Amino acid sequence: MGQTRTLILSWEFPPIVEGGLARHVRKLTEQLVQVGIEVHVLTRGDETMPAEEIVDGIHVHRVREPSRPRDLAEFVTWIEHMNGDMLAAGVELGDRYRFHVVHGHDWLVANACDHLAKRFGCPLVMTVHATEHGRHQGWVDKHPQSYIHGVERWMTNRADRVITCSHYMREHVLDVYGLEEADVSVIPNGIDxxxxxxxxxxxxxxxxxxxxxxxxxxxxxxxxxxxxxxxxxxxxxxxxxxxxxxxxxxxxxxxxxxxxxxxxxxxxxxxxxxxxxxxxxxxxxxxxxxxxxxxxxxxxxxxxxxxxxxxxxxxxxxxxxxxxxxxxxxxxxxxxxxxxxxxxxxxxxxxxxxxxxxxxxxxxxxxxxxxxxxxxxFDWSAIARQTAAVYGDVIAARARV
The missing domain is CATH 3.40.50.2000 (Glycogen Phosphorylase B;)
Structure with missing residues (x-):
């Protein structure tokens, strides 16, 4: 098959940093490049950022983000709009590159990840950084919490492999979303x-x-x-x-x-x-x-x-x-x-x-x-090697089907 090529979707990536997610994806992708993975990141950006660039060996593709709503109730609609734009951009990338795996980070990009993995005929890996069920102590019966919880349940059951950042989170997603133990891998966050x-x-x-x-x-x-x-x-x-x-x-x-x-x-x-x-x-x-x-x-x-x-x-x-x-x-x-x-x-x-x-x-x-x-x-190079191993596992499993 040659060099593994992955498409990673994240709703934030430097210079857009709203929390730990952007930092995590940046360090992970930097180290994935170092272990021989060809990495493409699909994320959002604004008019000041190039639509495409190569940063430290990472191919970064940015979608112009829609106007951000102030009302929390409208946030779900905004996410759906963003996923539609990312999906369109991902389809175009698929015409230019052959991707061996799609890797999404949290529910915010789940819909685009699902469609792109199906279109490319490749496995889907989803990293769960946190859950709506955990953030709200199990109170997920009202909108938008119920919607987000539903997306998280669907995406974790849809994925070929789920990655969590701790053994605690592994047990949490196994219990809350009814997954099989073999479907969830633990790879910690890192620090440099x-x-x-x-x-x-x-x-x-x-x-x-x-x-x-x-x-x-x-x-x-x-x-x-x-x-x-x-x-x-x-x-x-x-x-x-x-x-x-x-x-x-x-x-x-x-x-x-x-x-x-x-x-x-x-x-x-x-x-x-x-x-x-x-x-x-x-x-x-x-x-x-x-x-x-x-x-x-x-x-x-x-x-x-x-x-x-x-x-x-x-x-x-x-x-x-x-x-x-x-x-x-x-x-x-x-x-x-x-x-x-x-x-x-x-x-x-x-x-x-x-x-x-x-x-x-x-x-x-x-x-x-x-x-x-x-x-x-908590070394990033070790974390990248573990992530690359997950890619290898799901690609091999798909080839056996």
Whole structure:
């Protein structure tokens, strides 16, 4: 057959970065090229971006995205429109190239992936980064959650192979979507510490949020209820009250999302609105700098398929406390070697752990040292080799039919 050629569909790819998905697809595709796969990425773009270009050996094809609706109820229609445009572009690519596998990322591109894989007569691989069922704690009976959940169920059962980022997510999709065990492979997210270089003047940046003698607690991520930041604010309020001036504590919330206004109200009601800062959405350069200036990063998620923020923090030398839930258990083991866990959903226990880490400097230093070695296990080149092996498996299985 010669060199394997894959068409990867993703609704975001740099320079369009709305979350971890774009970063994941970029690093994965870079390394797939290095292991000998010819990679074509079909994604969305705007008038400032070339329709086609080769970036680090990756063939990037961009579809002009339709106008983005502000109303969540119209989001599904927007996604359907985008899938139609991506399908048309994919059909044209299929006239120019012979693709051996189609690989889609999440439900956002599922419809186009399905049609293109059928048209090309090749296997379909779908990576599930998160599920609507998990994000909403199983409450998926109303639109648009019901629609998204339905698409996820259909696409996972339709795919020749499903990839999840953790063993937790594998069990989750097996249970929720009724899949066979052989249909789901676990390939973790990766990290490259070289990508986490700070750009800001760190002393000046830290001075914006905390005095030299103060401790700074960092919260990073999309401000959704399932990310658990409401638990962290409750815990931080208790820590500030108990430690007082002996260990003056401040917090920083980096991210945006639908729960932002509620979190700000909560901070005011707790009386800690003057003790912290809500930064809103930030770019990668600022984010990587924040990890370097914080004394502690807290990942309090109620639902977390993997836990990339914890991995980034550890790789940046920032000690971590994570919820004992989901994929976070696979990123931060239970032995307190590289980070601390708290009982998921328990703000009081989180407060105890925050207080412990802020007041125990030897513990902090030990965790940072061990974590810097631990993150090397999440190597992108190994992840690319595992993904290429999945391609080989599904292509061989299709050939036997």
């Amino acid at each position: 510490p070289r990508d986490l270089q700070p750009i800001e003047d760190l002393d000046t940046l830290r001075g914006r949020f905390a005095e030299p003698h103060e401790k700074l607690v960092l919260l990073v991520g999309r401000l959704d209820y399932y990310k658990g930041f409401q638990l962290a604010l409750d815990a931080i309020a208790g820590v500030i009250d108990r430690l007082g001036e002996s260990v003056s504590t401040r917090y920083l919330v980096a991210g945006s999302g639908p729960h932002e206004a509620e979190l700000k109200r909560q901070a005011a009601e707790l009386g800690i609105d003057d003790d912290g800062t809500f930064l809103g959405w930030i770019g990668d350069d600022v984010l990587h700098s924040l990890y370097r200036i914080a004394d502690l990063c807290v990942v309090p998620s109620l639902y977390e398929p993997f836990g990339l923020v914890a991995l980034e923090a550890m790789a940046s030398g920032c000690p971590c406390i994570v919820a004992d839930t989901g994929g976070l258990r696979e990123v931060v083991p239970p032995d307190e070697r590289v980070g601390l866990r708290f009982n998921g959903g328990d703000a009081e226990h989180l407060g105890v752990m925050i207080e412990r880490l802020l007041t125990d400097e030897p513990l902090r230093e030990r965790l940072v040292g061990e974590a810097m070695e631990h993150v090397l296990e």
